[in-house]
Amino acid sequence: MQQLESIPKYDFHSEIYKDAYSRINAIVIEGEQEACENYVKLAELLPDSQAELDRLSKMESRHKKGFEACGRNLDVIPDLGFAKQFFSQLHGNFQRAATEGKVVTCLLIQALIIECFAIAAYNVYIPVADGFARKITEGVVKDEYTHLNYGETWLKDHFQPSKSELEQANRQNLPLVWKMLNQVAKDALVLGMEKEALVEDFMIQYGEALSNIGFTTGEIMRMSAYGLVSA
Amino acid sequence: MFGLIGHLTSLEHAQSVANELGYPEYADQGLDFWCSAPPQIVDDIQVTSITGQTIYGKYVESCFLPEMLASRRIKAATRKVINAMAHAQKHGIHITALGGFSSIIFENFNLHQFPQVRNVTLEFNRFTTGNTHTAYVICRQVEECSKRLGIDIQKATVAVCGATGDIGSAVCRWLAYRLQVGELLLVARNVERLTALQRDLGKGKIMDLELALPTADVVVWVASMPKGLEIDPTILKQPCLLIDGGYPKNLANQIQHPNVYVLNGGIVEHSLDIDWRIMNIVNMDVPARQLFACFAESMLLEFENWYTNFSWGRNQITLEKMDKIGEVSIKHGFRPLLV
Numbered sequence: 001m002q003q004l005e006s007i008p009k010y011d012f013h014s015e016i017y018k019d020a021y022s023r024i025n026a027i028v029i030e031g032e033q034e035a036c037e038n039y040v041k042l043a044e045l046l047p048d049s050q051a052e053l054d055r056l057s058k059m060e061s062r063h064k065k066g067f068e069a070c071g072r073n074l075d076v077i078p079d080l081g082f083a084k085q086f087f088s089q090l091h092g093n094f095q096r097a098a099t100e101g102k103v104v105t106c107l108l109i110q111a112l113i114i115e116c117f118a119i120a121a122y123n124v125y126i127p128v129a130d131g132f133a134r135k136i137t138e139g140v141v142k143d144e145y146t147h148l149n150y151g152e153t154w155l156k157d158h159f160q161p162s163k164s165e166l167e168q169a170n171r172q173n174l175p176l177v178w179k180m181l182n183q184v185a186k187d188a189l190v191l192g193m194e195k196e197a198l199v200e201d202f203m204i205q206y207g208e209a210l211s212n213i214g215f216t217t218g219e220i221m222r223m224s225a226y227g228l229v230s231a
Numbered sequence: 232m233f234g235l236i237g238h239l240t241s242l243e244h245a246q247s248v249a250n251e252l253g254y255p256e257y258a259d260q261g262l263d264f265w266c267s268a269p270p271q272i273v274d275d276i277q278v279t280s281i282t283g284q285t286i287y288g289k290y291v292e293s294c295f296l297p298e299m300l301a302s303r304r305i306k307a308a309t310r311k312v313i314n315a316m317a318h319a320q321k322h323g324i325h326i327t328a329l330g331g332f333s334s335i336i337f338e339n340f341n342l343h344q345f346p347q348v349r350n351v352t353l354e355f356n357r358f359t360t361g362n363t364h365t366a367y368v369i370c371r372q373v374e375e376c377s378k379r380l381g382i383d384i385q386k387a388t389v390a391v392c393g394a395t396g397d398i399g400s401a402v403c404r405w406l407a408y409r410l411q412v413g414e415l416l417l418v419a420r421n422v423e424r425l426t427a428l429q430r431d432l433g434k435g436k437i438m439d440l441e442l443a444l445p446t447a448d449v450v451v452w453v454a455s456m457p458k459g460l461e462i463d464p465t466i467l468k469q470p471c472l473l474i475d476g477g478y479p480k481n482l483a484n485q486i487q488h489p490n491v492y493v494l495n496g497g498i499v500e501h502s503l504d505i506d507w508r509i510m511n512i513v514n515m516d517v518p519a520r521q522l523f524a525c526f527a528e529s530m531l532l533e534f535e536n537w538y539t540n541f542s543w544g545r546n547q548i549t550l551e552k553m554d555k556i557g558e559v560s561i562k563h564g565f566r567p568l569l570v
């Protein structure tokens with residue numbers, strides 16, 4: 001049987017790498033910025049958890065600074081205009097839900113979908129990252145698990161009354177995530193991140209979160225694959 | 232708690248099973264989808280020993296498919312195995328058998344180099360390939376079935392195809408020293424490994440498959456290939472006992488000849504019904520009682536509280552270890568499937 005190919009070496013300073021990095025790095029920076037704002041919004045909706053959510057928000061802000069440093073380290077200017085556009089629909093859905101006071105939908109979008117996706121992407125990125133970015137990303141991943149945990153715990157405690165809203169929010173938002181992934185699949189591949197690995201890691205992370213909240217295996221399989229094929 | 236990591240035999244099989252289990256989202260999908268699919272626990276299992284002891288386990292479907300190897304999607308294949316192992320460990324399973332291609336992929340691609348799976352550090356002592364029990368069961372099948380067919384094993388020529396593999400080398404050792412077969416033919420692709428095996432055994436004759444098949448009274452097939460094998464039954468000796476211990480098993484369906492007896496190798500029967508759904512799906516003749524010996528090994532380790540990777544690495548299976556697993560196999564009510 002053939003041997004597993006060793007991880008190829010990347011030329012982190014090549015134009016093609018830096019071009020792809022300008023978009024992926026921007027997405028990460030914008031993602032952390034929006035997460036920071038989303039946790040402030042959630043703190044308004046959940047005053048009892050204000051201290052915890054403020055702490056999470058500040059953490060996201062630190063992550064953003066770390067990823068900005070990663071871009072500078074490779075001499076890359078992040079394409080933030082692209083990133084804002086990239087997140088616009090999902091961000092719009094979060095803001096709409098927040099205005100309507102839909103805490104469950106907000107938590108699903110930020111604390112589950114976005115966090116699971118970030119964790120999956122960071123985990124796939126770490127083995128192929130440059131040394132500087134690897135250290136920063138490893139630190140960030142450890143923190144991200146705590147955010148996921150906040151959302152999971154809250155939704156678990158309110159599972160029955162939240163269940164149908166979670167399913168509805170999943171149907172509305174997960175297909176957006178697959179489309180977003182397709183949009184950057186080529187750039188991610190230049191950085192050594194394969195789409196199928198990203199999807200698999202996301203489904204594992206998201207499935208675990210849904211399981212901890214209280215969904216059954218059948219529900220998880222349906223929810224976590226929703227919209228994947230048509231995307 | 233014990234665990235079994237399994238997978239289905241082909242994309243077509245996977246689609247029909249997903250449909251049967253009521254997961255239409257998975258049933259309609261092609262190979263690309265399965266390459267991204269996460270592991271799932273799809274069955275809870277309860278097994279009672281003839282000693283009266285009851286244990287509990289879980290079946291982890293890795294979503295690996297042999298087509299991934301055939302189409303060289305090696306990264307996907309290795310991810311399936313590693314992710315299923317992390318899934319089992321996260322669910323607190325003490326000892327898990329790597330069934331089907333899982334242990335082969337683990338070994339061939341040196342996955343022990345990658346113990347860190349996201350936030351899980353794999354503890355390899357929680358896993359077993361189950362190969363010791365499989366090798367033991369195959370050897371017992373050779374012994375018992377040849378007796379039933381009137382083949383005198385001490386005068387017989389036995390060809391082991393896949394002789395240098397983990398199971399194959401253990402089977403060769405047992406055939407050479409415990410059964411003292413008349414002539415042992417060693418068949419495999421890698422000549423270097425064959426020579427090393429022959430040196431270790433101090434016995435056996437290295438031979439090509441084409442030459443070995445027509446001369447053997449007993450053929451033990453323990454090679455695993457992503458695509459099945461085709462054997463022309465008319466070239467075989469008559470009578471001939473053919474034990475299909477490879478994966479996937481396809482010889483019994485393919486070979487229909489009056490004097491060629493094909494037996495599914497490495498399969499055990501339990502004395503009591505096992506409460507599970509999953510063996511219906513892998514097409515066992517008696518789904519409540521028959522199972523792969525490698526799966527049974529994790530059950531035996533659980534019954535005995537031997538929380539260790541009893542079978543691990545390549546060519547580490549000794550006759551003493553086969554004796555030890557054989558003893559507890561009998562004690563808890565498992566017996567080799569016979570013709």
